[in-house]
Amino acid sequence: MKVRVQLxxxxxxxxxxxxVEGRSLEEVLKRLAEKLGEEFYRxxxxxxxxxRDDRIITVDxxxxxxxxxxxxxxxxxxxxxxxxxx
Numbered sequence: 001m002k003v004r005v006q007l008x009x010x011x012x013x014x015x016x017x018x019x020v021e022g023r024s025l026e027e028v029l030k031r032l033a034e035k036l037g038e039e040f041y042r043x044x045x046x047x048x049x050x051x052r053d054d055r056i057i058t059v060d061x062x063x064x065x066x067x068x069x070x071x072x073x074x075x076x077x078x079x080x081x082x083x084x085x086x
Contacts, residue, residue, distance in 0.1 A: 001073040003028050008080045014040050025059065025069050026051065028077060044079065056080040 005018045005028065014036050022028035029051065033041035046052050058078045059069035071077075 001071070003071055003074070004076045005029075005032055006076060006078045008078065009083050010081050011040075011043060011079055014043075023071060025057070025064070025071055025077065028071065029079075043081065054082045056082075 001023065002019055002021055005020055007014055007016060007018075018032055018035070020028050020032045020035075022031050029044050030041075033044065044052060044055060051057065057064050057080075059071065060075050062069070
């Protein structure tokens with residue numbers, strides 16, 4: 001199924017929005033990393049291949065921290081890197 005992935009802040013250097021196919025969040029992000037390369041993979045996944053804890057990821061506007069989100073046709077995944085400011 002097709003999912004839209006939106007990138008924000010410093011991740012925008014890879015692009016703003018992509019359409020990716022996949023049935024789970026991890027599958028969608030790994031397929032996007034195949035398109036965007038190793039640098040993007042390291043931005044999203046840790047050394048063990050798990051989604052990094054310091055990323056904020058929403059699926060259809062809902063923060064998915066510590067849960068397995070349901071991905072549906074047309075879902076929108078948004079990825080935010082950690083941001084600091086003053």
